[in-house]
Structures are given as C-alpha cells and as structure tokens.
Amino acid sequence: MAEAAHLLQVTRLQKSYNVPVLLDFSFSLRSGEVHALVGSNGAGKSTFAKILCGLTPADGGEIRLAGLPHAPASKRAAEHAGVIMVLQELNVIGTLSVAENIFLNRLPCRAGFVQRSRLHESARAALARVGLGDLDPATPAGALGVGHQQLVELAGALSRNCRVLILDEPTAALTDPEIERLFGHLRKLRQEGVGIIYVSHRMDEIKRIADRITVMRDGRAVATHLSVDVTPDCLVREMVGHELPERGGLSERPAGPVALSVRNLSAGDQVRDVSFTLRQGEILGIAGLIGSGRTETLRAIFGADVKSGGETFVDGKAVKILCPTDALLAGIGLMPEDRKQDGLLMPQSIRVNTTLNTLVRYARAGGWLDTGAEERTTEAYRQRLQISCNSVEQAVGELSGGNQQKVVVARWLARDCRILLFDEPTRGIDVAAKQTMYELLRELAGEGKAVLVVSSELEELMSLCDRLLVMSQGCISAEFTPGEWTQEKITRAAFSGHLDRKVESHPS
Amino acid sequence: MTLKSKKLVEYAAMLVIWLGLVLLFGMLSQSFLSLRTFVTLANRIPALAVIAAGMTLVLVIGGIDLSVGSVLGLSGALVGLALVNWHLPFWVATLLGLGVGLVAGTLNGLVSVGLGIPSFIVSLGMLEIARGVAYLTTHSQTKYIGATVEWPSAPIPGLGVSPAFLITLLVIVAGQVVLSRTVFGRYLVAIGTNESAVRLAGINTKPVKVAVFALLGLLTGLGGVFYTSRLGSSDPNAGVGLELSAIAAVVIGGTSLMGGRGSVVNTFFGVLIIATLEAGLAQVGASEPTKRVITGLVIVVAVVLDAWRHHLTGRKFSLLKRLFTARPASGTPIS
Amino acid sequence: MTLKSKKLVEYAAMLVIWLGLVLLFGMLSQSFLSLRTFVTLANRIPALAVIAAGMTLVLVIGGIDLSVGSVLGLSGALVGLALVNWHLPFWVATLLGLGVGLVAGTLNGLVSVGLGIPSFIVSLGMLEIARGVAYLTTHSQTKYIGATVEWPSAPIPGLGVSPAFLITLLVIVAGQVVLSRTVFGRYLVAIGTNESAVRLAGINTKPVKVAVFALLGLLTGLGGVFYTSRLGSSDPNAGVGLELSAIAAVVIGGTSLMGGRGSVVNTFFGVLIIATLEAGLAQVGASEPTKRVITGLVIVVAVVLDAWRHHLTGRKFSLLKRLFTARPASGTPIS
Amino acid sequence: GKLGEGGSDRSGPGKPKIALVMKSLANEFFSTMAEGARQHQAANAANYALIVNGIKNETDLAEQVNLVEQMIAQQVNAIVIAPADSKALVTVVKRAKDAGILVVNIDNKLEAEVLTQAALKVPFVGPDNRAGARKVGEALAKQLTPGDKVAIIEGIPTAFNGQQRRLGFEDAMKAAGANIVSVQSGRWEMDAANNVAAAMLSEHADLKAILCANDNMALGAVSAIQAANKTGKVLVVGFDNISAMRPLLEKGQVVATADQHGDLLAVFGIEAALKILKGEVPPADQTTAVDLITR
Ligand SMILES: Nc1ncnc2c1ncn2[C@@H]1O[C@H](COP(=O)(O)OP(=O)(O)OP(=O)(O)O)[C@@H](O)[C@H]1O
Ligand SMILES: Nc1ncnc2c1ncn2[C@@H]1O[C@H](COP(=O)(O)OP(=O)(O)OP(=O)(O)O)[C@@H](O)[C@H]1O
Numbered sequence A: 001m002a003e004a005a006h007l008l009q010v011t012r013l014q015k016s017y018n019v020p021v022l023l024d025f026s027f028s029l030r031s032g033e034v035h036a037l038v039g040s041n042g043a044g045k046s047t048f049a050k051i052l053c054g055l056t057p058a059d060g061g062e063i064r065l066a067g068l069p070h071a072p073a074s075k076r077a078a079e080h081a082g083v084i085m086v087l088q089e090l091n092v093i094g095t096l097s098v099a100e101n102i103f104l105n106r107l108p109c110r111a112g113f114v115q116r117s118r119l120h121e122s123a124r125a126a127l128a129r130v131g132l133g134d135l136d137p138a139t140p141a142g143a144l145g146v147g148h149q150q151l152v153e154l155a156g157a158l159s160r161n162c163r164v165l166i167l168d169e170p171t172a173a174l175t176d177p178e179i180e181r182l183f184g185h186l187r188k189l190r191q192e193g194v195g196i197i198y199v200s201h202r203m204d205e206i207k208r209i210a211d212r213i214t215v216m217r218d219g220r221a222v223a224t225h226l227s228v229d230v231t232p233d234c235l236v237r238e239m240v241g242h243e244l245p246e247r248g249g250l251s252e253r254p255a256g257p258v259a260l261s262v263r264n265l266s267a268g269d270q271v272r273d274v275s276f277t278l279r280q281g282e283i284l285g286i287a288g289l290i291g292s293g294r295t296e297t298l299r300a301i302f303g304a305d306v307k308s309g310g311e312t313f314v315d316g317k318a319v320k321i322l323c324p325t326d327a328l329l330a331g332i333g334l335m336p337e338d339r340k341q342d343g344l345l346m347p348q349s350i351r352v353n354t355t356l357n358t359l360v361r362y363a364r365a366g367g368w369l370d371t372g373a374e375e376r377t378t379e380a381y382r383q384r385l386q387i388s389c390n391s392v393e394q395a396v397g398e399l400s401g402g403n404q405q406k407v408v409v410a411r412w413l414a415r416d417c418r419i420l421l422f423d424e425p426t427r428g429i430d431v432a433a434k435q436t437m438y439e440l441l442r443e444l445a446g447e448g449k450a451v452l453v454v455s456s457e458l459e460e461l462m463s464l465c466d467r468l469l470v471m472s473q474g475c476i477s478a479e480f481t482p483g484e485w486t487q488e489k490i491t492r493a494a495f496s497g498h499l500d501r502k503v504e505s506h507p508s
Numbered sequence B, C: 001m002t003l004k005s006k007k008l009v010e011y012a013a014m015l016v017i018w019l020g021l022v023l024l025f026g027m028l029s030q031s032f033l034s035l036r037t038f039v040t041l042a043n044r045i046p047a048l049a050v051i052a053a054g055m056t057l058v059l060v061i062g063g064i065d066l067s068v069g070s071v072l073g074l075s076g077a078l079v080g081l082a083l084v085n086w087h088l089p090f091w092v093a094t095l096l097g098l099g100v101g102l103v104a105g106t107l108n109g110l111v112s113v114g115l116g117i118p119s120f121i122v123s124l125g126m127l128e129i130a131r132g133v134a135y136l137t138t139h140s141q142t143k144y145i146g147a148t149v150e151w152p153s154a155p156i157p158g159l160g161v162s163p164a165f166l167i168t169l170l171v172i173v174a175g176q177v178v179l180s181r182t183v184f185g186r187y188l189v190a191i192g193t194n195e196s197a198v199r200l201a202g203i204n205t206k207p208v209k210v211a212v213f214a215l216l217g218l219l220t221g222l223g224g225v226f227y228t229s230r231l232g233s234s235d236p237n238a239g240v241g242l243e244l245s246a247i248a249a250v251v252i253g254g255t256s257l258m259g260g261r262g263s264v265v266n267t268f269f270g271v272l273i274i275a276t277l278e279a280g281l282a283q284v285g286a287s288e289p290t291k292r293v294i295t296g297l298v299i300v301v302a303v304v305l306d307a308w309r310h311h312l313t314g315r316k317f318s319l320l321k322r323l324f325t326a327r328p329a330s331g332t333p334i335s
Numbered sequence D: 001g002k003l004g005e006g007g008s009d010r011s012g013p014g015k016p017k018i019a020l021v022m023k024s025l026a027n028e029f030f031s032t033m034a035e036g037a038r039q040h041q042a043a044n045a046a047n048y049a050l051i052v053n054g055i056k057n058e059t060d061l062a063e064q065v066n067l068v069e070q071m072i073a074q075q076v077n078a079i080v081i082a083p084a085d086s087k088a089l090v091t092v093v094k095r096a097k098d099a100g101i102l103v104v105n106i107d108n109k110l111e112a113e114v115l116t117q118a119a120l121k122v123p124f125v126g127p128d129n130r131a132g133a134r135k136v137g138e139a140l141a142k143q144l145t146p147g148d149k150v151a152i153i154e155g156i157p158t159a160f161n162g163q164q165r166r167l168g169f170e171d172a173m174k175a176a177g178a179n180i181v182s183v184q185s186g187r188w189e190m191d192a193a194n195n196v197a198a199a200m201l202s203e204h205a206d207l208k209a210i211l212c213a214n215d216n217m218a219l220g221a222v223s224a225i226q227a228a229n230k231t232g233k234v235l236v237v238g239f240d241n242i243s244a245m246r247p248l249l250e251k252g253q254v255v256a257t258a259d260q261h262g263d264l265l266a267v268f269g270i271e272a273a274l275k276i277l278k279g280e281v282p283p284a285d286q287t288t289a290v291d292l293i294t295r
C-alpha cells in the first residue's frame, strides 16, 4: 500500500516495563477507517494506545502521523497533533461537575472566570451526543455509576476535533442502546475522515464496526484482516495462539432450595421495591440499561449502601444486613463493578489483593501471616484465571485492565461464599478468559452455590444463566427462563420503565 | 440553583454554630453581648483569617503548610526593621512584609513540587528556617513601632471596624470566588481529588500547585503586617503555633485534609469560632486548665454538629429531590 | 527474597543518611564521636521513638494524632501524682500512666471513627483537653520524684544503655513485624490504600482503626513514663509540640501522610536523625537562629536524599532485575 | 592542663570549658544574657572556652535536660544553668555532678527542698523575682487608691519565676489595698496577653491597672488598652526592661518595669564557676540586684 494513504504508520515499535511489552509491533491506520485491535489481556493494546497519545514513551521504533514523525511528549502534545484517546480506566474527577469533567482542559473562561452558562451549554450538547441529554451538567461526576462515567468520558472525547481517535474498551460497561448510539457516532466520524483505533474484547461488535482487525499476541501484531474476511473463532484462535477447548454446553443443574430471597427492597432513588429469589445451584442474571439500578440493588443487598426498606432472607431466615461484614457473615459476597474505586489496592501486590478477605486463613498463632501459603493460593488462582503478570508480587496497578479484573474475581472465588453477587464480572476480560470465567461460575453453581450475575452483555447472560431478570428504572420489569427470552423481548423490558417515565415527567 | 442553595445552607449552618457559641458566652458573661466585643473580635481576626483563607486552598490540593506561623513572624520582624531601623515609609515596609511571605511560600511550593517531596516536610523545614531568620534579623528583640503602623488595625471612625477587617472580608470573598468560579480554582479542586486524572487530561499541575503555596505565602505576609499593626510592635516570636490554629479553622469549616473539597467562607466561620472561643473564655475569666478543656470540647463539638447537619440536609435534600425533580441533585461524592 | 532485600536497601539508605549526619558533627566537634555521645543519644530518644512508632501506624491508615504531646504530659503528670501524692508503688504508677494513654487514644479513635469526623480535629480537641486535665490534676506544678522513677532511664551498668532504650528497640521491632507480617498490619496498609475497597471486601474497618489509635495512646502513655523517668520529675508541660517532632520523624522515615505506606524501622531512623541533629547542634554550640536554620535545612535535605535514593534504587533495581532475574521487585506504585 | 583538678582527663586544650545552658534564646532577656556571656568570654579568651545553648521553647524541660546531658558528653568543666524548671532539672544536675562537673545555678533558683532530697549543693547567683515584682507593684501602687480594681496577666502558670512575679505583684497590691479582680495567663506572649487584656477591659469597665509578668505581655496589654480607647485611664506595668519598653515608659503608657541585668547575670555565674574551678571556696548564694525602671 502507498505510504501516503496511511494516516498513521507504526513500524517495529518497542516498549518494555521490566519485561518486554511491545516487540516489533507494526500497525497502520487509514483515514476514514475503524481499525480494531484485539488480543488477550496483557497483550499490549493499552500500552500501544498510551504511546500514541503521549502518556508513555516508546523505547524504539517509529511512528509517523500523516507522514511526519509522531513522538508526543505529553497527552497535550498528542492532542495538538490531533490524537485523542479515551482511556480504558475511568479517570473521572468525582468532586467536579460532569460539565467540568468533559471540558477540564479547555474550560471556557473570560479573565480566568469560568463561564458557567457557556460551559453547561456545550456540555449539554456533548452529553446529548452520547445519549445523556437528560443529565444535568452540574451533577458531580462522583455521583454517577460506572456506565455513566464511561459515557461522560466518551462525550469529552467526541466533542473534540481530531484526526485519530483511540477508544480503549469504550463499551466494557455499556449496554446495547448506548453502544448503538456510539457506533452511529463513530460512523459519522469515519465519513469525516477520522481514523479510529478501536480496542475491545467483544467480538460481535468488532465485526460490526471495524473495517480491519489487527490481532495482538505478546506484544506483536500476529495478523491483520479485513473485517469481512474473518470469523470470531478464527480471531480468538489467533489471539490465544492455539485452539480453544470445546466449551461445555449448558449442563442441567438441579435447582436447590431458595438460598436468597429479597422482598420489597428499596434504596436511594435507584432501587424501588425489588423482590426476587435465588436458589442454590442457580445462576441468575440481571439485565438492564445503564443506570437501571442493578449495581445499586446489589450494593443494597450487600449492605454497602443504606436501605430505605425491604427484607432479606437467607435460607428462609430473615437477616439484618447493615454493612458488608454482616453480609459476609450471612454468606453473601459481592464483587463490585468499579475495580479501581471499590475493588483494588492499586499499589499492593496481586497476592495482597487476592487474599484480602480471606486473610485470617493464613494467620498462624498471634495473627502472624504465612506468606508462603498466601503465595501458593494466589499462584493457583493466577494459573486458573490466566492472569498475565511477572509474578504474584507485582503491584496490581501495573497490570493490564483485564488482568486487574481477574484479580478481583480471584479474591471472591477464594472467599467461598454460599451466595455470590457478581457485578460485571467480565468487564475488560478477554475472550478466552471469559470462557474460563463461565466455567468457573458454572462450577460454583454445580457445587450448590447461588450465583447472581449482573452484566451489560446480553449474550453473556443468555449463554450463562438459568434465569434472567430485567431491571428498568429501579424496578424489576420482567423475568425470563431459557427458551422464553429473546434479545428483543429483553430490550423491550429494559426500556419499559423509561417509556412510562417519559410520559410522567414530560407532560407537555 | 440547587447547588447554590445547598452552599447557602452550609454557610447558614456554620453561622448557627457560631451564634450558638456567642449566645453561650452571652449567658455566662453579661458584658459579652456588647458591640465592643464584636468590634474587638472583628479587629482581632484579620491575621488568622487571611492565612486560613490561603490555607484552605493549600488543603484543597491535598497539601499542607506548617510554616505560616514562622513566616508571619518573619514578615512582622521585617516590617519592624524597615520602620524602626531603616526608617522606610509604611508602604515600603508593607511591601517588604508581603514580599518575604511571597518568597517563603514560593520556596515551599517550588521545593515540594519540584523535588516531589511532601509539603509537610518542606514547610516544616521552612518553619524552622523562617523563625531562625526572624531571630537573626531582629536579634530576638521585640520592637515598639507605634502609630505609624497602627492605622490599618484602628477602627475607621463611624464604622467601628478597621481597614484590616475590610481587607480580610475582601480576601475571603475573593478566595471563595477564585475557588468556585475560576479555572484556577477548579483545577485546585480537581488536583486535590485525583491529581493523576488531571495530569492525564493534559494539564500541567506543577505551576498550579506552586502558585497555591505562593499565594498562601503572600497572604501570610499580609497576616504579618496585620499582626504587627494590631499590636503596634514587631515580635520575632509572633505566630508560634499559628499553623495549628489556621489548619483547625479550615478543618472546622469542613475542608478535608485529604484534599478535593473546601470552602473559604466556611473557613472564615471556623476562624470566627476559634476567635470567639478565645475571647469568650478570657472574658469569663476561666482558669488556664478550664480554658484548655473547654476549647478542646468546643472544637470537637463544632465539627460533630457540622457532620450531623451534613447528614440531615443530605437526607432532606434527597427527599426534596424525590418530590420535585426527576433529575438527581448532586449527591455526596463517593469518597 | 527480592522484597526483603529491597526493604534492607531502604533501611541501609536511612542508616547512611544518619551516619552522614554523625560524621558531619564528628568533623565539627572533636568530642562528638565518642561512646558517651552515642549513649546519651540512645538514652534520650525512647519517649519520642515509641510515640513515633505508634504514629507510623496511625499515618499508615491515613489518620493523624495531634494529641500525643499533651497525652504524654498527662501520663507523666499521673505518674507523678501516683508516686508523690498517693505513694503508690512504681509499677502501679506505670500502669496508671499507660492506662490514661490508652484511654485517651481509644477516645480519639472512638470519636473520630464512630462519628466519622477527621482525626485531625478530634485529636486537636484531645490536645487541649489532656493538657487542661494535666494542669488541673497537678495544679500546674512540676513534681520532683527522684530515684524511684529514674531507673528505667538510667544506663544499665556494663551495658551503657538504659532499660527504656531496650524496650524501645523491642517496640520498634514489634511494630515493624506487626505492620508487615500480621493480619492486623495488612489491614492497616489496606485501609490506608483504599478504605472503601476494604469495606466492600467485607472487612469491618472500624475496630481496626480504633485499635490503632488506642495502640498509639498506649505507646504515648509509655512515652510519658519514659519522659518522667528521664527527668526524675513529672512535668505537666511535658511534650508541648511533640506531635510535630513525632510526625516529622515518621515522614522523614518515608511514611506517607496520605496513608497506605510506612515502615516503623525507618521511623526509628527518622527519630535518630532528629535527635542527632539536636545533640550535634548543641555540642557545637550553634546560636539559636543558626540552629533553627540548620535544623530546617537538614530535615528537607534528608527527605530529598531519600527521595533521590528511591529514584536511584528504582533504576538500579530494574537494572539488577534485568540482569539477574525474571522476577521483578514490586515497583513504585502508580500514584 | 592549666588546672590541677580534672585537667588530665579532659580532652581539648588546657583552658577550662564552660557551658552556659539557658532557657529560650528566642526571649530577648536570655539572648541579652548570652550576649553578655560571649562578650565576657571574648575579653577573657585566655582563661576559658564557652559553649552557649538554649532551648527552643521555654517549657521544654526535656530539651534542657538533653542539653545538659550533651554537655556532660562533651566533658565540659562547668555548667552554668538557668533552669527552665526549679525541680525537674535537679535530676540531671545530679548526673552532671556525678560525672565530676561543676554546676552553677543562675536566674531561676533550684528548689532547696528538692536539692536536699537529692543530697546536692549547687551555688546560686540570681535575682529575687518576687521582690522585684513587689517593687514594680509598689511603684504602680503610688498611682492607685485603695479599692481600685486591678488585673494580673501572668506567664505560663507552671513557670517558677512567673509564679514568683505573680506573688510579688499580689503582695504589693494587697499592701496598697487594691482589688485584684482577675488573674489570667498570657503564656508570656504578646498576642495572648492582648486577647486577655481586651477581655479584662470589657468585663471590668472600671479597671485601673494591668500588671504583666513580662514586657512582651505588657506590650500586648498596651495595644488592647489603646484599641479600647482607654489610653491613660488604665495603667500598665511590666517586667524585664526590654528595649521596646523605652518609648512606652517615656510616653507614660507603661508605668514601670524591672531590670534584672540579664547581661551580667550569666557573667556572675561564669565568674563564680571560674573561681570554684580555681579551688576557691564557693561563695554563699548571691542575690543580684533587680532595679526598678520608671520613666
Ligand atoms: N506501569 C507498568 N509497569 C509495569 N508493567 C506494566 C505497566 N503497565 C503495563 N504493564 C504491563 O504491560 C503489559 C501490557 O499491558 P496493557 O495494558 O498494554 O495490556 P492490554 O493489552 O491493554 O490488556 P487488557 O486487555 O487487559 O486491557 C501487561 O503485562 C502489564 O502487566
Ligand atoms: N436519570 C438519571 N440521571 C442522572 N443520573 C442517573 C439517572 N439514573 C441513574 N443515574 C445514575 O446512575 C447510577 C445508577 O445506576 P447503577 O450503577 O445502580 O445502575 P447499573 O444498572 O448498574 O448501571 P451501570 O452500568 O452504570 O453500573 C446512579 O449512581 C445514578 O447517579
């Protein structure tokens, strides 16, 4: 291909953090194309993206942007050159308003004073682009859920003029309607000649949006395909480097007695009168749009948020859960969705993070810790969940996003609760590891544990769950059993509360 | 709107706590509830108030400055030297006092930000150094200055309060406006909340942080001038322990030591509470031990009341929200 | 292994900084480099060292305790009262001193954790209250106690150092072990890093936090006993300003005020540096202003050196690592 | 060495090393004292070497104890000490004595009772604070009539010299028949005294005089009186005679203060130490003069 046709040309890029992360990585991007980047967790996708946008320097190799060398010293320099990126990890400033977050480095001002009305006007426009038109731009960003924060970050990036747009797992916390809206916008940008690098683990959406797909493995580009030429299975094979084992079909598990029963649970504005039961040996899924209150429901059950009403029964007995410790005593565990805020101790090692809530098991007399035993357990989970790291002593903050997620999962698997609530357990996890996760969840259910999974990926829920609840506007709007459900029915149920509400709140 | 009214509720709550304290002392001493007391109070607080205003900004970015007491002493010492020994005019002396504060603050900022070491340590070093220099320049001598320096703290006839107090009010209002309305102020809040996110947004946080320390230095210099002017003397020992009072005032006003949250107006109420407590206890003639115990209790109780109020309005607000609007009002940030 | 050796490198770095200071004074004053000096040094640090050890743990969880100076004063006052006025045996007096420290610390913890208000404010309140109570109980008078109380601070014949110093070493080692090897210590670091994550992991953080404050209180009580024993008298003014020295020692030792990171052994080196500085300057007979300025500079320089060393070993380690092993040491956390 | 006694086991040159250990050098009184001592040493450089030290904070007894121990480690021949506390320093003085070091007590007298308890004898050179304060109080009393309301601002309540001055003031006021309506601590500080004085003025509208235990606090009181528009109506006395008092005495804003001759105090102590080192009989305790200073 002619050199000039390429907006971005990367040759033999090198980068290493103690160990090599990028090895002779070559890549090209044309203007007006969506070029997807796939690879297992830790393959080096985010690292490449970070080099492009000036967050970390490369050790060797060359990048040319429209024919000119591109080696930005800072994110600001990259933005000047027209390279805009949405990071994989959320970087929202909780105490600032949504509007301030979107326009943080270009606040409209006169003589140093922020022009609030102009700011809010532009923010509203930017928010409308990602479907958050109703959101008050003055809302503190910290009050939003992960999904909304992700949308706010997207709104910020999409409101800029750019030549290259890099999206690093933008949809990991989004549900289908938001993804559709995002894709609509990306198609528009593509027509305007913007080159888009799109990192994701969701093969279906990659097939839909990407023109070309590059597969990364261990810091190298192993193949680049036209999107129409490949099947997801083939991509996965290339990512992993070998054939994936045949995945086990839905094995029938006998549903046991009711393990958890929630009646008329209410909490804050987001959870209204939620009732459901969960049986031993069952995997129950909850679907819903962002902001439908799924996270808040789990948090309320777990005692992480204050309940305003409702009762919880474990094994038929009423339990009072005022804080997470109560929940744990009752045998309930919650894997939170926001790994950075609520899950991980970033500067601490994988070992410390994994054993955090099982620590007493490793204590000998006097609370003395047996670090050797800790290490062995952690190592076992590392292998089981395919956490790619240098050693279990590596700081979690140095891991790739997906691997961080696996550490949180490992912690809860180690805890061995009888009732497990998973909030977006596969957020950012690669395809192969997802399969492993599903196996693990099925195994847990097989052992007679009660498993509740909240996910934004409908397909995941449909392939995993024995039963499915749909939430909308804080209420449970439908319940499905396998065979009953279709994508369309679920989506309609997810929107149901919205339709009613629209009529209520906009009488005019 | 909601945001604004929420802020007003916060101010009102602090005001109520302060009024409670005033009433308490009013009951204990008949002569406390007099115009005199309030005028004395108004003329007493400028030095602490301007420093606490600057300290608010420093705490908002998650920094700390322990050197304010010493720098106030140094600034006052220089003013005294300039007026008494070098016979310079008042405004030159004032500029010198402000200048030395600015230099000390800028140094604090440059060293801690530039070398990446905690501001706690840098300003602790500056605490010792500034005090040492103040002793050196004055030979540890108190200097009586007299009328030349007294007018900024003397009540304006017909008004009752002093020019220094008016300047203080100006500083407080300006500080609050800067914090909540300017780009600089928003950056401060952002840096205090999540500095790495701000850096990721492509903003160079270093100059912003240095500027905050410099600003506090300047205000500390101003505090030194006010202090000297109120006492009519310059005292190289001035301000010993002031850092704790200033930080306490800020924290009583609800600013977090962890950064990311703060209000200059509430800091002013914090200063008022501390000053009223001191004045009231002296008026009642409490013994030193009693004074200590009561001061300790009141500080804690004031903050407990404030926390409790937060809790209450938090609830009420979520009620209001449900009743009147579909849009969620600003909830408390996830801490 | 790598972790352990990294820790040893850190200790060695602090040791080198301290030795540098010792050599410096050795060059300035001939009689400084004598056994006597080191013995004197060893016997002067116990009170500060045990308190700083406890303070390390409090800072690790992101808290602070400003009341240590006053509580030390109160503990000493009680020991004096018990021995002189109530004629109780030494061990009962010691238990009283420890007990009042424990109570004060527990109160700090309970109020700040229970009511959710910053430990800065609660302990500031306690600072005033404990001092007030110390004045009240002693009628603001020092009491001479004499030999009954002196033995813990008197050198053990043939050994040179005092029992208090040996206990201090024990406390330091125990503190480090608790911090890095026990469930409790792990919780402390975790809480200081990300409390909400720990809470969501189902761990009740409140008792852990209260326990840390209580432990510091207990160690402060012990510090009060040491202080009293060293003076041979009880002094209700004991420990004024000690909180700053203690926190400074901890921060010089590399513990972050923001929590999540700390080392008791390095705190001990921080204490040594501060004490050596004071001793050396006194030996040289520096004038007061000079002392101040030099103290300030050395504090800053020590921390700068430490930061610089971090930087260097970070690099060197990554080099060593590359050369010899596939396993990396835990790198610097992403802040 | 020059000295027969102890000279052989002392390191350094032959002339004796004398350590002056004082209270806070941040206080003008003590910095004057240190200056006096340094000048004396400069004039007698052949006879002795001098190390001057003071503590940072007047109440920090532990620091003063540390200083003394440091001087013991330094193996000086004599320590001239102005103790920050009259009881708590006895222990370390005993340690110095046990190490064979001569100790001379200046300024603030170690308590006799405690000294006997510790079986120690320490020569003392210094003023009588109580008598000095009484003199100042008597000078003030000349302008008062019996029944007049007066207030006292004392130093840090734990300080011995502060307690002595307060007693002296009280002696004089009682003798004059004045009515002491309030005694509060100004912690030796100008600003704290200013706050206390302002409160006293507003609480007792007919207050006639404020007696301050040091001059810094007197300065604070003067500015409080001025702020209350009562200049001339409320009299002030101080103690220490720092240089800033001069203009105020001249203007009559301060009635009287006391001069303890800080610069000579240390010199007397050093001279006493030198004499004893030479083997002369220790003199009995010397009380130095406290002069009343008025306009
Ligand atoms: N700051 C760092 N220090 C050390 N190692 C790092 C650092 N950042 C990334 N790495 C390592 O680089 C490798 C690649 O990480 P990267 O984030 O690029 O992966 P990724 O392909 O984006 O994975 P994911 O799909 O999980 O997001 C990982 O093994 C990670 O541990
Ligand atoms: N109408 C709304 N306007 C603004 N914010 C909203 C609205 N509805 C919900 N939110 C915010 O979204 C969050 C609610 O979602 P929650 O996290 O419980 O749901 P979720 O279904 O798990 O969605 P997510 O995928 O975002 O986690 C709340 O924190 C709330 O502040």
Ligand SMILES: [Mg+2]
Binding pocket: A045, A046, A047, A088, A168, A400, A401, A402
């Ligand atoms: Mg990634």
Ligand SMILES: [Mg+2]
Binding pocket: A145, A146, A147, A294, A295, A296, A337, A423
């Ligand atoms: Mg969610």
